[in-house]
Amino acid sequence: MSWKMLETNQPHVAKMIVNSIRKGRVAHAYLFEGQKGTGKKEAALLFAKRLFCLTNVHDDPCETCVNCRRIQSGNHPDVHLVVPDGNSIKKQQIEQLQEEFTKTAVESSRKLYIIEHADQMTVQAANSLLKFLEEPSAKTVAILLTEQLHRILPTIVSRCQVISFRKLPTEQIYAHLQKQGVPRELAILAARVTNNVQEAFQLSQDDWFAQARKIVIQLYEALNKQYVQALLVIQQHWLSHFTNKEQMSIGLDLLLYLYKDLLYVLLGEEQQIAYDDCINEFRRSRFLYSEKQIAQHMKAILQAKARLHTNMNPQLLMEQLVLQLREGSAFV
Numbered sequence: 001m002s003w004k005m006l007e008t009n010q011p012h013v014a015k016m017i018v019n020s021i022r023k024g025r026v027a028h029a030y031l032f033e034g035q036k037g038t039g040k041k042e043a044a045l046l047f048a049k050r051l052f053c054l055t056n057v058h059d060d061p062c063e064t065c066v067n068c069r070r071i072q073s074g075n076h077p078d079v080h081l082v083v084p085d086g087n088s089i090k091k092q093q094i095e096q097l098q099e100e101f102t103k104t105a106v107e108s109s110r111k112l113y114i115i116e117h118a119d120q121m122t123v124q125a126a127n128s129l130l131k132f133l134e135e136p137s138a139k140t141v142a143i144l145l146t147e148q149l150h151r152i153l154p155t156i157v158s159r160c161q162v163i164s165f166r167k168l169p170t171e172q173i174y175a176h177l178q179k180q181g182v183p184r185e186l187a188i189l190a191a192r193v194t195n196n197v198q199e200a201f202q203l204s205q206d207d208w209f210a211q212a213r214k215i216v217i218q219l220y221e222a223l224n225k226q227y228v229q230a231l232l233v234i235q236q237h238w239l240s241h242f243t244n245k246e247q248m249s250i251g252l253d254l255l256l257y258l259y260k261d262l263l264y265v266l267l268g269e270e271q272q273i274a275y276d277d278c279i280n281e282f283r284r285s286r287f288l289y290s291e292k293q294i295a296q297h298m299k300a301i302l303q304a305k306a307r308l309h310t311n312m313n314p315q316l317l318m319e320q321l322v323l324q325l326r327e328g329s330a331f332v
């Protein structure tokens with residue numbers, strides 16, 4: 001992410017960085033919170049670059065001086081990044097960081113550390129960090145990143161300046177994908193599936209995603225015909241295509257957007273729909289579902305998504321969902 005992108009996507013963050021540096025009021029600890037894909041880590045790196053940049057003429061980091069380049073490549077001796085070791089950030093990692101920070105800064109007068117997924121700190125790690133935050137050194141800056149603010153110890157939150165990253169508007173991601181030449185039918189869905197422009201672009205370029213879209217439509221068409229046919233789609237196509245939780249989650253999202261489309265058609269808001277090529281099928285089936293039924297179906301899909309995390313057998317999960325999506329249906 002460039003400084004320009006930060007200014008466009010998270011203007012309040014760019015402004016906070018500029019003001020704190022201009023006024024010499026850089027806090028000891030920041031907590032960047034917001035959804036995946038909102039650019040928290042990129043913003044933390046831009047902040048670090050701005051603090052260490054050797055060119056002090058502009059508000060944005062130059063990106064070309066030796067400090068900017070070393071931060072970009074993760075080689076600056078006074079800028080440290082802590083990431084989870086496996087599933088958690090361990091006490092030892094925080095202790096190492098503390099040890100590192102008791103030494104004076106190697107080259108600059110400051111030291112900065114970034115803790116990615118700070119919510120994944122073990123209790124012991126969090127307590128170590130807390131002690132560290134309680135004895136702030138004027139020369140130390142901490143930036144904690146999290147997608148789950150509620151999972152951070154309140155005592156840690158209270159010692160940080162909390163900066164919230166806003167979700168990017170779907171339209172903005174969609175417009176970006178269209179500019180890159182992504183076909184509308186894929187761009188519109190990819191922009192809804194993820195809030196990360198880069199991820200959305202990669203998804204739209206992946207044949208797997210286009211195929212996923214087809215299977216979702218196939219399932220919907222089968223659901224409108226016979227229960228058995230829908231089961232066949234699950235067994236023959238769905239389960240072999242969506243093979244892990246992440247893929248299943250995308251598949252269920254795609255199905256959710258399809259039912260949302262149906263609701264749009266029912267409400268006479270056809271310009272909102274994502275599955276343009278299914279418009280005729282939607283128009284036909286609008287007489288078969290009530291708004292309430294569609295809402296129930298969407299709820300069932302969301303419940304299935306939540307069940308992904310309970311390690312339920314995927315086949316059972318999908319078969320139960322198909323049953324729920326057939327409930328109250330006017331078909332036999």
Ligand SMILES: [Zn+2]
Pocket residue numbers: 049052053054055061062063064065066067068069
């Ligand atoms: Zn620079």
